[in-house]
Amino acid sequence: MAFFLEVLVTGLLVGIMYSLVALGFALIFKASDVFNMAQGDMSLLAGLALVGFLELNFPLWLALLCTIAIMTILAYGTVFIILKPLVARPPIMLFMATFGLAYMIQGLGQSIWGTQAKGLNLGIPDIPFTIGGLFLNTFDLTFGGVAGILVFILVWFFHKTRTGRALRAVSDDHEAALSVGIPLLKAWVVTWVIAGIVAVVAGIAWGTRMGVQFSISYIALKALPVLIIGGLDSIMGVIIAGLVVGAGENLAEVFIGPYVGGGIQTFFPYLIALLVLYFKPYGLFGKEIIERV
């Protein structure tokens, strides 16, 4: 039983790390109806930039600030160069545009900061300890906490602030939002900057855990099932789905894996996603789209 609990808790903590990446997707989808394939690469870029600045012997706060500045520039660039000409095109086109963006970020980031894997150490303590027989470590708990706070702030932001409400209006209907005087492009820039900051957090989390390297952008592929289980536009859903996926894949790997040869956590989240979508085609908390003729 203790072993089961331990596997479960480890899974939950990894799940929160997935949620961090999935959060960026959900944010942008919520605010602009754009499914941003580049989110994983944004995390990669953030990680690379942060390590790059730290290597220049910048103090941590300055390096973070510079990284966020880069994400802001990226947000402006994306909105004004790529998204602006595509306003009012079908969502599928915007999706494919972000797909091109992903390639560009990948190429640019790696040509500036190189393709070697780099370690990232922010001095977050990684001390294992036990509570009631459970092995945990402070590092995982730190990021669990960070993710929780981030989600809390974002939910508050979207529901209680003026800007947040404007963003939700934009996501409901671009044209209606424009007609009541919400500056569309500004709203998008705000969203992309927030998504950029989330990408920085995700980049730090995964960069510390597995080194800053190309495969960070593959984490996005693990975050996608999280996203669709939670519902594309639900911030709360992402966290819950992250927990479900993290726990599910870890339990499956430990308890089913040995019978089938292991490595099943690469696809298990997708199986969960397929199962959930069978019963709820718009995810657990996603907005259901009702089509009328």
Added chain:
Amino acid sequence: MFYRECGNYKDSYASDMAIFPIPLDRYGFIIMMILAFLVIPFTASDYWLSNIMIPFYCFGLSAIGLNLLAGYAGQISLGHAAFMAVGAYASLILYGRYGIPLIPSILGGGLISSAVGTIFGLPSLRIKGFYLAIATLASQFIIQWIIVHWHWLSGAVFGTVETPDMQIFGFLINTPVKKYFLALGWVVLLAIVAKNLVRGQLGRNWQAIRDVDYAAEIIGVNLYKDKLIAFAVSTFYAGISGSLITFCYYGAANIEEFHVMVSFALLGMIIIGGLGTILGSFFGAGFFVLLPIGINQGLGNFMAVVPSEILSNLEAIIFGGLIVLFLIVEPYGMARLWHTIKDKMRLWPFPY
């Protein structure tokens, strides 16, 4: 001036339904075929044949498959490379292990891939849009895992199967020229089939589903059936192309060659080439195959040896940049550019 139909003289159904109603197009097509069958194989170097033309044909075929699904039926698949892998392994096992002749083996690879694809197409009956696009990624990871872990399939630890010597009725296919013909034959045949599929009832149903699915259902399109057929046909093409690329290009089936990045690249190809066009699939594939070589040549003027790192980064930047550029400037890709040129030529030298 020369490129036009001079009035509407169509007096039979055959001429009304011609793929190339304008004579010059017809001659152009014939010239292309002569080039492909008679000129290129005997003039191009072995390097060109085996490293450029064969992958171009194979990726073109795969892009056609994805285009049928994404461009015509509107169901995005992000796991198409996995179906290429299914085709590759299936045909290798049929040919190498069970001694089934080459052509039926390749066909079998396609059919098995098609069966698997239909299963993975089942979620499309219930979910759609981005939810579906992500759900198709499941096929990529599940198939990849199965191939790596089911040792009966791969026969080896890392999932690599060497291709045996290829023979058709005792005729050994071993030189680049012969492999080229093998690939070309399949590609021409299947491209013509695809072109006719999309002109017919099925293709029109697909396009109706793509445009507005519930409207299509109202006018009597059987959504479920046609979506599944789209998955089946599309993954059939992917399977054939996977087995061709393994037999003629890689020389061994290796799961790394069918990575998820290949799936994404295929999607990039059909965007650049033109969604919803058969011709565009070839444009996109050609672009994808030639791009790294072009960059290499271009940079070669400035430095003696181009580091592979710079090459792959530049490749990614240009590929991504062009995807974006095409979406903004010409959402229907290179194929539409080609059409614009043709429309201009019809009226030339008059402005309209």
